[in-house]
Amino acid sequence: MKIENIKVPGKLSKKEEDLRESFLRQLEVVPNSEKIKTCIQCGTCTGSCPVSYAMDISPRELIALFRAGDLETILNSKTIWVCASCYACQTRCPALIKITDIIYALKRLAMEKEIYPPNFPVHSLSESFVKIMNQFGRLHEARLLVYYFLKTNPAKLFSFMPLGLRMAKKKRIGYTASKIKDLENFKKIIKKAELSDMPREVIEKAYLEKTVGYSAVEKDTVLESKK
């Protein structure tokens, strides 16, 4: 992380404002998400994280960057995609910040805004998963791997062959997808849920904006570099 890339609080670009609003909306569904303001930058999260060594921004830095007004850097980082969602940080955080759930919110935001770091196709896996689920109501593991590798790296499918064969020998591969019976109603639930907005806890949102200190920012402030 280059220090000059951290934008100064109080000067938010239009994009940053837009991201921030969407992020706060994503956070609304996380109970007690306002705790993000209580971070004391102790680094327990980073120390507990088994994959922080592979991240470009550590979990501690992630919170600091959010508070410093640079969501864009966070969204472009490898960090949110390398998180294995093991919840070690969240259970140990002395300030009770829901770090893992916040990273989920960031993932959804990145997908919503279509900001992906290059060569990190984690979202492809999730999207393949969703596609199968919508079709069958249950997950078909073999299909998931095929969809995923076709999307990202078809050559990788071949390197899976030896393991696939070993699994097949032990009768551990399901060749046909299991389907739920009431697929029609299942799809109706999905359709309706897609339309439903997240509950907007307006008070919490306003509170969040105030406590992280950006409510005072003038709406039309433009970064020096973007002028």
Place this chain on the structure above:
Amino acid sequence: MDYTYYPGCSLESAHSSYSDSVKKVFNHLDCNLIELEDWNCCGATAYMSVKETVGFAISARNLALAEKHKRDLVAPCSSCYTILAKTNRYLKELPEFHQTINECLKEANLTYNLSVNIRHPLDVLMNDIGIEKIKQKAKHNLNGLKIANYYGCQIVRPERGFDDREEPMLMDDLFEALGGVNIYFPFKVKCCGGMLMTTYEDVAIKLSKEIIASAVENRADCIVTTCPLCQMNLEAYQDVINKEYKTNYNMPILFFTQIMGLAFGFNNKELGIDKLLIDSEKFSDLVIK
């Protein structure tokens, strides 16, 4: 006692052995597992990371279906367990969100009134059935089998559930009672890498390697787990780990119900131990001398 059973997708295919052994163990202890009619995939972490409301809505469909039966819902897969429990918790904590989800469920003439308890088999076995009954029902002693109890992430985190989040002990207590020896195993709640095995293989390989290395160093005969994904990562990728780190690991990775089943006198085939990729024959000989 009767429970509603939620097998989950993974236990239908690659890990049918887990499902088989859970059922065998429960039946042996005079408990019935009644499969939830027309359950759907819980959505796992993948769905929630794309579309949260939809993820919760489809997960809640299972809860709504289960509610009719007024029994606790037992989910052996760690991921299903944690997602169903998370859905339950969120709907309880966010009344507005509960309302939104119920509106979605209404489309399928369902409604969920927050009354289902989500249980993991380990919790049920230790807290409902109890260690005394398990001991009584055991036919064999585990004869000092050296076990690395691997709980993984999802049954102990994020909220404090039925066991400690940093130092869970239920499996340790269980196998000690059955005559096993619990080795020192500081990696009992460390992450195996989970789905990173498909997306960032090098990272997941490293995490899994550390877990196996710790078990090997402490001379475990096997690693015992509660999670299908942990089982898969630790077992199926040992070849890759051996190649990458020039090691020579050959560690059996079993589900906790498989070891219990052996103590109860079931055979390899009944418990799906023959479906393991590593030395299953040799292994059961080791347990039952």
